[in-house]
Amino acid sequence: MVNVGRDWLLVAVAAVASLALVGAYLAAGGSSYAPAKVQDPCEPREWRDPGSLEEIAEQFSLSALDGAACELGVTRETLARALATPRARERFAERYGVSEAELARAIRAGLVRAVDDAERAGAIPPLIAGPLRETVRRIPLDQAIELVNDASGLLDEAQNFLGPAQGLLEQFLP
Amino acid sequence: MSEPRPRLVALAGAVGLVLADSSIVVLALPEIYRDLDTGVAGVTWVLVSFNLVLALSAVPIAQLGRRVGPGRTAAVGLAVFAGAGVACGVASELGTLIAARCVQALGGAAAVTAALELLPANLGSERRAATVWAAAGATGAALGPAVGGLLTELVSWQSVFLIQAPLAIAAGVPVLAVARHEAATGVIASELRRTGRPHLLANLALAMTSAAIAAALFLLVLLLIEGWRLTPIGAAVVVTAMPLAAVLGSRLGSGVASAKARAAAGAILVAGGLGGLALLPKAEIVLTLPPQLLVGVGLSLVLSALTETALEGRSPQAIHGGWTIASRHLGVAIGLIALTPLFTADIAEQRRDAIASGTAVVLDSEVSPLLKLEVSQRLDDRLEEERGKVPTIGPAFEPLPEDPGEREEVVQLRDELQDQLDRGATHAFSPSFGLGAVIGLLALLPIGLARRVEL
Numbered sequence: 005m006v007n008v009g010r011d012w013l014l015v016a017v018a019a020v021a022s023l024a025l026v027g028a029y030l031a032a033g034g035s036s037y038a039p040a041k042v043q044d045p046c047e048p049r050e051w052r053d054p055g056s057l058e059e060i061a062e063q064f065s066l067s068a069l070d071g072a073a074c075e076l077g078v079t080r081e082t083l084a085r086a087l088a089t090p091r092a093r094e095r096f097a098e099r100y101g102v103s104e105a106e107l108a109r110a111i112r113a114g115l116v117r118a119v120d121d122a123e124r125a126g127a128i129p130p131l132i133a134g135p136l137r138e139t140v141r142r143i144p145l146d147q148a149i150e151l152v153n154d155a156s157g158l159l160d161e162a163q164n165f166l167g168p169a170q171g172l173l174e175q176f177l178p
Numbered sequence: 179m180s181e182p183r184p185r186l187v188a189l190a191g192a193v194g195l196v197l198a199d200s201s202i203v204v205l206a207l208p209e210i211y212r213d214l215d216t217g218v219a220g221v222t223w224v225l226v227s228f229n230l231v232l233a234l235s236a237v238p239i240a241q242l243g244r245r246v247g248p249g250r251t252a253a254v255g256l257a258v259f260a261g262a263g264v265a266c267g268v269a270s271e272l273g274t275l276i277a278a279r280c281v282q283a284l285g286g287a288a289a290v291t292a293a294l295e296l297l298p299a300n301l302g303s304e305r306r307a308a309t310v311w312a313a314a315g316a317t318g319a320a321l322g323p324a325v326g327g328l329l330t331e332l333v334s335w336q337s338v339f340l341i342q343a344p345l346a347i348a349a350g351v352p353v354l355a356v357a358r359h360e361a362a363t364g365v366i367a368s369e370l371r372r373t374g375r376p377h378l379l380a381n382l383a384l385a386m387t388s389a390a391i392a393a394a395l396f397l398l399v400l401l402l403i404e405g406w407r408l409t410p411i412g413a414a415v416v417v418t419a420m421p422l423a424a425v426l427g428s429r430l431g432s433g434v435a436s437a438k439a440r441a442a443a444g445a446i447l448v449a450g451g452l453g454g455l456a457l458l459p460k461a462e463i464v465l466t467l468p469p470q471l472l473v474g475v476g477l478s479l480v481l482s483a484l485t486e487t488a489l490e491g492r493s494p495q496a497i498h499g500g501w502t503i504a505s506r507h508l509g510v511a512i513g514l515i516a517l518t519p520l521f522t523a524d525i526a527e528q529r530r531d532a533i534a535s536g537t538a539v540v541l542d543s544e545v546s547p548l549l550k551l552e553v554s555q556r557l558d559d560r561l562e563e564e565r566g567k568v569p570t571i572g573p574a575f576e577p578l579p580e581d582p583g584e585r586e587e588v589v590q591l592r593d594e595l596q597d598q599l600d601r602g603a604t605h606a607f608s609p610s611f612g613l614g615a616v617i618g619l620l621a622l623l624p625i626g627l628a629r630r631v632e633l
Binding site: 010011014015017018022023025026030032033034041042069079085 | 434435440469533
């Protein structure tokens with residue numbers, strides 16, 4: 005009788021220990037892992053209220069990445085990593101079967117979307133959005149990639165151009 | 179003939195050595211697959227081939243051994259095991275290594291089954307012999323990964339195999355006297371008698387629990403090395419928790435007479451431990467210790483109880499021992515064959531998701547815009563350098579910004595990103611650990627039926 009009790013005690017202790025461990029790990033979030041969601045690059049993304057040239061440049065870059073990634077059917081994150089170095093670009097082209105011309109077309113389309121988004125968010129005025137759009141449509145691939153990575157130079161020049169023009173407009177417009 | 183005591187140690191050592199070999203290579207696998215330029219799926223066959231050949235050859239070799247004599251069988255088996263171990267150590271191609279492992283398993287099968295025939299003469303009873311034989315096997319299997327990890331880190335993966343040759347020869351020397359005695363007397367043929375049927379339910383339960391235990395050992399090691407980037411020696415230290423717990427398990431089991439209760443408790447603990455590994459809340463080593471404790475105690479209880487059940491009252495011992503070896507190692511091989519594609523597909527998918535979400539975390543962060551783009555781009559180089567491993571992303575953030583505020587933000591971002599990648603890697607192993615837990619629980623069915631339906 006004593007032996008039978010000890011036998012069952014061993015099985016009961018094993019069951020309780022196992023359930024306690026599984027329960028504790030479940031309670032600590034053991035089954036809740038989900039990778040952070042990656043947004044569809046074709047969906048419009050909210051621009052944060054841009055307060056400085058640097059922030060406008062950042063949002064411009066992210067919009068351009070979104071636009072180009074949407075054109076290529078990849079995520080913005082994949083494209084951002086692909087534009088790191090010429091070697092990374094080669095690996096990306098090989099993995100996704102994208103030619104140099106297709107990549108250039110997609111990045112230019114992304115830059116056009118960035119200008120559109122910036123104009124819509126009030127970050128750049130319509131007066132310079134048009135010429136800027138035309139410029140990025142013709143830009144060579146390497147310069148387009150540089151622009152995606154850092155648009156502050158271009159935006160700075162645009163703002164410098166706009167300064168006197170805006171003063172002039174304010175004089176004549178009601 | 180040599181003295182019984184050294185021969186007892188030699189025989190138990192031979193059993194431990196051969197059965198350790200089914201798992202000793204686990205911690206060396208990542209090194210082997212990088213060195214021999216193969217993948218996880220390919221290198222798994224270094225493990226699978228040994229277990230499969232051991233499983234398939236154990237009973238036929240045990241039968242052959244009864245005709246030739248256990249002394250001669252053990253001596254030849256250990257010599258083949260030693261020679262094949264050297265061939266494994268000098269192999270420069272995966273195919274050669276796998277072929278040598280198959281030969282090693284043949285030698286191992288001969289040594290282990292013959293040892294069970296020789297042990298009663300040293301211990302006085304078949305029951306005690308079965309207990310020592312089962313305990314030596316369980317200890318070897320549990321210690322294997324830790325020893326393999328230490329050797330891989332301190333010397334090389336080749337040393338894991340090369341060191342087995344002198345050990346096998348040392349174990350074979352005391353057996354030679356028995357072999358000579360058999361040759362001189364020719365007593366073997368007259369001892370042949372009819373073989374009873376194997377204990378199907380105990381052997382089925384052994385196969386199922388062995389599959390679950392293989393999942394625990396193999397997957398935990400890969401998680402530690404490939405997922406959490408531990409060195410083999412670091413992983414060896416971590417998985418030492420399992421054999422230590424197995425020692426505790428053997429003490430717990432010694433106070434319980436019912437083999438059925440020990441087997442049931444052991445299977446529940448193995449399933450519970452695997453369930454815990456499937457539900458690790460964070461990528462932290464300390465969280466692997468409670469599940470390892472359960473698996474270690476469980477494996478000691480269940481393997482020894484089921485082996486004793488399978489051998490009890492059955493004769494000849496070598497043949498029935500052969501059946502238990504066949505069941506255990508078939509279970510290991512099937513477990514590895516079934517789980518490897520599942521987790522290799524999962525780890526590739528989880529790695530992709532974790533990297534994408536990690537890059538999203540960087541791009542959406544508050545750190546300097548130019549820095550975040552640069553970092554997300556440097557990540558690609560890190561991923562390429564690590565070739566399939568979950569990367570340490572620290573170098574992608576170097577040098578850290580000088581401004582203290584920005585530096586703090588970047589460090590926080592780096593830690594958040596590494597956490598994403600580590601959790602992704604951990605989660606990739608969850609379905610495989612979960613499947614192992616289910617297999618462990620299903621072993622309760624044959625264990626429960628064992629007394630009612632005696633086959």
